[in-house]
Each structure stands twice: as C-alpha cells, then as structure tokens.
Amino acid sequence: MNKHKLKALILTVGAIFMAFLMVNLNSQASTSREQGVDWSRYNGNSGTFGYSSDKFVFSQAGGFYGGTNIPQTTYNSQVASAKRAGKRVHTYLWDGVGGNMTNAKAMMAYYLPRIKTPKGSIVALDYEDGASNSVTANTNVIKAQFKLIKAYGYIPVLYSGKDYLNAYVNVSAIVRAYGNCLWLAEYPDYLVRTSPNYNWFPSMDGVAIFQFTSMYKAGGLDGNVDLTGITKSGYTTASKAKAQANVKKAQKAQAAKKATFKVVKYNQRGVFYPNRTLAVRYTDSDKVRQVATYYKGESVTYNAVIIEHNYVWARYTRSNGLYGFIKLGVTNGPAYGKRVTGQPASHMYYTVKSGDSWWTIAQRNGLSMTTLASQNGKTIYTTIYPGQQLVVR
Structure with missing residues (x-):
C-alpha cells in the first residue's frame, strides 16, 4: 500500500471514528444541549449567572467535611434567586464520606429533608476527594446514597472527574443500576469558553452532564451542558408525577416496617410497667433502631429504646445519675423471659x-x-x- 493510499485510509478511519463519537453524543443529546452553571457559597447569596441563554443551575446545599455535616448558608437564597430568574434549579452535595456507610447514611438523613428544589429534580453527589482505598466500599456507599435519594423523590447524579472515578469507584456497576447518571468534568484549558469542546469529552458510558470549563466567563464560573435532558427532571408534569409516586411508595414501605413490642414483666420498681406497649419507629439502620418517644415515670427517665440483635432494650437514667439497660423482649415472636440490666455506672x-x-x-x-x-x-x-x-x- 503506497503512502497516499495509507494516508487516505487513516483519514477515512479517523473521520468515521469522529462521526461515530458525534453520533453517539447526538443520540445522548437528542432531547437537549442546553447549558447551565453550578454554584457554591463562593458565588454569593444570589449566585453568579452566566448568560441569558442558560437554562439550569446547580446550587450546593452543603456537604460532609472532616467528619461532620456542614450546610451552605447560601443555598436557600441561591435556589430562590435561580427560580426568580426562571432557571431550572437543582441541588448538589459535597460527598466527603469516602467508603464509610454510617457517615453516608447520616449525611443523607441530614440533607434530604432540607432539599429546597422540587421533587423529581436532581440531587448530585460531588465525589472528588476523600475516597477510601476500597473500590467496593466506595461503590457500595454511592449506591446506598443513590437509593436514598431516589426513595426521597429525587434523581441521583454522580459528579467527578473521569480519572478519579476510574481509580476509586466501580462506575459500570452504578451506571448499570441507574443509567445515564454521571456529571463529568474535563477542561481543555483555562481560557474563557462559552460552549463545549467535544474533542475533550470524557468518553464514558452513562454521561448525562458535561462540565466543559471552569472559565465560563471572565473571572471564572463553571459551565455545563446537558446531554440527555436530565436537567428538565422535576420541571415537567410527567417527572413530577413520577417523583410523587416514588415518595408514596417509600412512605408505604416505611409504614410497613412499624411494629409494636410487648414489655416483659419484671419486678423492679420505677422502671417500666408490665404489659406496656411501645411504638417503635424504624430508621435506615439495619442493626440499631431508636424510638422517637420518651417515657417518664416516678424517679426514672427513659431516654431511648434500642432494637439490636433481635432484642428490645430500654436505656434508663435514674434521678441519682446512674443508668443501665433493660432487655424488654424480642422483635419477632413472644416476649422474652425476665429483664436483664446492665450495671449502673457513674x-x-x-x-x-x-x-x-x-x-x-x-x-x-x-x-x-x-x-x-x-x-x-x-x-x-x-x-x-x-x-x-x-x-x-
């Protein structure tokens, strides 16, 4: 094969590849190529807008930093500002829990009731720092958070960079479960860019949103393009109806978990009374659950009821400052024997x-x-x- 024919073949193959890439992007983008911005507290109480043509905004509600939940004080006002400007506004959270499932669930329990964007809108996890060395643990945490976000009536999305995700997360497992759910960042440079350069597109399965620059305008601002129409979620009649249906389904599942437990009869004065029934409210934990109701009687305060390893325990505090634990019964089947109490301690x-x-x-x-x-x-x-x-x- 001569050099001219070889060059022509290479150019042809290259053209076919680029055409395939653009067809793939166009198939993803058949419903949208709209652009938008994302904000944190650095964008002020009202946020920093890009261009009048922008259609959506992501505002940070807070995140899990250094072992605790820290909300962003600008979130509520930014959401209100975006709505006044006629933008579709969504939420994102800094997800610094790594592979810690307990912290992940605590983070979701804290933030999900505080989301101010509509049911059916996006709640994105900003997962770009703090991952553990266990890909399995990191992936399981993200999937658990996604499940909670969805159960609360929102659309889960994962934000990060391609290299970081590939190093610390089994992305394919998440995409298999949730489809196009990735929001990926990839910048060709730090020049002002008002539109995407798809030559720098971070090719992966499941990409829904492409953050193509951190210099959307002079002075800096993240610019994003919606490839699938996902940012319309929560802002159409169909998506709102679907979100409401998901919430009702989750509420029914929660109601089905409620149960009552008969207190075991025993003879210690001033702790519990025979045949008292306790209403137990389950939380997300699989092993330990705590009652919201507090019981008081005589000289003893009943701080909490805990269900652990199929037994119901009451923690009590006496007026003299000593406390102990009483085994009340089993979560399934008949009441269990006599009380068992821990040793009181100062x-x-x-x-x-x-x-x-x-x-x-x-x-x-x-x-x-x-x-x-x-x-x-x-x-x-x-x-x-x-x-x-x-x-x-």
Whole structure:
C-alpha cells in the first residue's frame, strides 16, 4: 500500500471514528444541549449567572467535611434567586464520606429533608476527594446514597472527574443500576469558553452532564451542558408525577416496617410497667433502631429504646445519675423471659466549648457520634451550645 493510499485510509478511519463519537453524543443529546452553571457559597447569596441563554443551575446545599455535616448558608437564597430568574434549579452535595456507610447514611438523613428544589429534580453527589482505598466500599456507599435519594423523590447524579472515578469507584456497576447518571468534568484549558469542546469529552458510558470549563466567563464560573435532558427532571408534569409516586411508595414501605413490642414483666420498681406497649419507629439502620418517644415515670427517665440483635432494650437514667439497660423482649415472636440490666455506672461529663461539634467530642472520648448523642437523649442533628454538659462515660 503506497503512502497516499495509507494516508487516505487513516483519514477515512479517523473521520468515521469522529462521526461515530458525534453520533453517539447526538443520540445522548437528542432531547437537549442546553447549558447551565453550578454554584457554591463562593458565588454569593444570589449566585453568579452566566448568560441569558442558560437554562439550569446547580446550587450546593452543603456537604460532609472532616467528619461532620456542614450546610451552605447560601443555598436557600441561591435556589430562590435561580427560580426568580426562571432557571431550572437543582441541588448538589459535597460527598466527603469516602467508603464509610454510617457517615453516608447520616449525611443523607441530614440533607434530604432540607432539599429546597422540587421533587423529581436532581440531587448530585460531588465525589472528588476523600475516597477510601476500597473500590467496593466506595461503590457500595454511592449506591446506598443513590437509593436514598431516589426513595426521597429525587434523581441521583454522580459528579467527578473521569480519572478519579476510574481509580476509586466501580462506575459500570452504578451506571448499570441507574443509567445515564454521571456529571463529568474535563477542561481543555483555562481560557474563557462559552460552549463545549467535544474533542475533550470524557468518553464514558452513562454521561448525562458535561462540565466543559471552569472559565465560563471572565473571572471564572463553571459551565455545563446537558446531554440527555436530565436537567428538565422535576420541571415537567410527567417527572413530577413520577417523583410523587416514588415518595408514596417509600412512605408505604416505611409504614410497613412499624411494629409494636410487648414489655416483659419484671419486678423492679420505677422502671417500666408490665404489659406496656411501645411504638417503635424504624430508621435506615439495619442493626440499631431508636424510638422517637420518651417515657417518664416516678424517679426514672427513659431516654431511648434500642432494637439490636433481635432484642428490645430500654436505656434508663435514674434521678441519682446512674443508668443501665433493660432487655424488654424480642422483635419477632413472644416476649422474652425476665429483664436483664446492665450495671449502673457513674457519669463522666464534658463541657461543650466554642467550636466543638458532635464529631470532635466523640473523637476525643473514643465514641461514635451516634453513641454520644443517644446517651444524652439527643441525635447528631441536635444543636449543642458552649457551656452545655454532655455525658461521655
């Protein structure tokens, strides 16, 4: 084969490949090539708009940083600002939980009730730092978060860079489960760019949104293009109806988990009374669940009821400051025997200082945040104040 024919063949193959790439992109983009921006607190209370032609905005509600949830104070006003400007507004969260399932679920429990964008809209996880060394753990965490986002009536999306995802996440497993759910960033340079350069498209299966620049305009602003029409989610009649149906389905599933447990009869005065029935509210945890209702009687305060390893336990605190645990019954089947109580123990207290959080206090005392909060009759979402005393032992 002579050089001219070889060159012609190479050019032809190259042209076919580019045509295939663009056909693939065009097939993804058959419903949309609309552009939009994303904001964090650095964009101010009202956000920084790109161009009048932009159709959508992502606003950061907060995230999980350094072991705790930190909301963005600009989120509510940014959402309102985007709506006033006639933009379709969605939410994203900094997902710094790595491969820690407990933190992942706590993060979702904290933020999902605080989402201000419509049901059916996108809740994206910004997963670009803090991943663990276990691809399996990271992937399982993201899939669990996606499941919770979907159950709450939103569309889950994963934001990151191609190289980071390939290094720390089994992307194909997530795409198989959720389809086009990736929001990927890839910049050819840091010059001002008002439209995508598809020669720098991060070719992967499942890409729904392409962040093509961090210099959408002079001074800096992220520019994104919607390849599939996903940013219309939550803003059409069909998507709203689907979101409402998902919420009702999740509510029915939650209601089916409710149960009652008969308290075991025993003879210790002032703890519980025979044949009292407790209403148990389940949470997302598979192993430990806590009742929202508090019981008080005589000189004993009933702080919480915990279901663990198929047994119902009550944690009580006496007026003299001592506490213990009482086994009440089993979660399935008949009531279980007589009470079993832990040994009462004297409390050790910690005085909250300015700048403290559940996480910092728990770490300092070798506890988990959930344990620290529950033994004080609170949750990790309860606000604590300087000068307040917490039981740490």
